[in-house]
Amino acid sequence: MSDVIIRKKNEVYLQVKTPPHITYELSDHFTFEVEGAKFMPAYRNRHWDGKIRLFSPGTGEIYAGLREYIEQFCQERGYSISYLDNEFFGMPDEENEFISYEGVKSFVSKFTTFKARKYQHEAIFEALKKKRKLIVSPTGSGKSFMIYSIVRYLVETGQKVMIVVPTTSLVEQMYKDFIDYTWDAEYYCHKVYAGYEKVSDKPVTITTWQSVYKMQKKFFENFTAVIGDEAHLFKAKSLTDILTKLHHAEYRIGFTGTLDGSKTNKLVLEGLFGPYKKITNTNELIEQGYLSRLKIKILSLKHRPIRFDNYQEEIDYLITHPKRNNLIKNLALDLGGNTLVLFNYVERHGEPLYELLNSNVKDGRKVFFVHGGVDVKDRERIRQITEEESNAIIVASYGTFSTGINIKNLHNIIFASPSKSRVRNLQSIGRVLRKGDNKNTAVLYDIADDTSKDSTNPNYTLRHLFERVKIYNQENFDYEIINVKLKY
16 A cells, blocks of 8 residues: 555545654645744734644645645655545546647637737646646736636636636726637626626636635536636635635636745645746746836935834825825826826825825826725726826726736836835736837836934835845846935
C-alpha cells in the first residue's frame, strides 16, 4: 500500500489518506502565518492564532488545485503515492484530451475578426486543456478576450458557466465586451446584481460575488464551469465560500492582473482554481507596443515636522490638509488630457476634491465624481463619455475605478490617497496604460507626504511610499522623485 493515497471528494476537495506521522507532516507543510494577522481583531481577541491551514488532519481534505504540491511533497520525502478511482477522479492527469494548441487557434479564428496574440492563444489553450488554471494577465493583455474565447468553447461543449467579478461596473463591462466581440450576449448571458433575478436558463451567468455568496448550495449545483475575474480578490471568505459551493464545476479558471506577493494568498488561489501561470508582463506589453509608455512622477510633499500617534491620525491630517488638496486641485486642472484622481474616503476627501475642481474648472471642462453610491449605469455612462473626451477629470474612489475599468483614452492618474498595497497600486496604474487614439505615453502622479523630523524615523505614509517605490523598481517602471515644500 502507498504511503499517500488520494481520492477526489468533488471538484473542490481532495481527500488524502496517510499514516499519522505523514498526516502531521502534511499539516505542518500546508500551515502558514497570515501577513498582518497581529493587527486583526480575531488575533488580538485570541480567537485565532494568525495561521491558515490548507490541509485538515481530521478530514484529510485539501483543495483539489493543490494536488501538484502534494506530489512534490511526496517526491521530496520519498513517499509513494497512489490514486483511488471514483466518479470524480480517474487518472492523476485530468487534461482534456480533445484540446490541441492548433485546434484552439483555429477555433478562436472562426468566431471573431480580432487578431489574437501568441500568449493569448497559449493562455486559452492552457485553461481549456488543463481545466484548472490561475492565469496572471496584466492590464492591457486582452484578458476579456481570453475569457470570452474560453466561454465560447465551454458553451459550445454544453457547459453552464458562472463568471464572478468584483463590481457591478465589471458585470456591465464584461457583458458589453462580449457584444463587442460579436456575440449575442443578450441570448446567451444573464447578468446578476442588485435588482436582477438570480436564476436563469441561459448558459452564462455574469455576477458580482456580493450577489450570490449567500445563496445555498442548490443554486450552484448546475454550474459546471466557473471563471473568476480579478481572482486576487477571491482570498476573502465570502468569495472562497462561492468557490467551495461549486462542487460540480470541473472547469475552474481564475484571471488576475497581479498577486499580492503573499505565498499564502497564492496557494489559496491555486487551491481554488489551479496551478499558477504568468502569461506576460507589463514591460513586455509596453515594449511590444500594446500598452502606453509609463512615466511616474512622485511628488514628495514636505510638511512641517509633526509626529502622529497612529496611522489613522496621520491620514485624517493629510486628507483634510487645505494646501495639500489645493495642490492636487491645481495639478489636475493644469494637466492636459483626461485625468483620473483616485481617493480613499468619499465624504472626507472625495467630495471636497470634487467640489474644489468643479468650482474652479473653466471652458466647459467636464468633471465627474464616482464612488460606490453612484448607480452602475451612471458609472458606465461616465466611462463612455470619457472615451470621447480629451480633457475630462474623473474624481473616483479606489473601490470603483482602480480595478478592471477599461478607459483607453486616459492620459494621467493622480494617487491622491497613500497606499502600500501591491495589488491596488498595480491595478490602479493599469487604468492609465491602455493605448488610445493619439496616446502613446501615460503619466502617474504619486502624491507622497513627508511629515518626519529626520530620515531616521519616517512617518507612516512615507514608509508606504517606500513600499510603492519597491514595486516600481520590481516592475522596472521609469520614475522620478520631485520634492515639493508646502508653504505655511
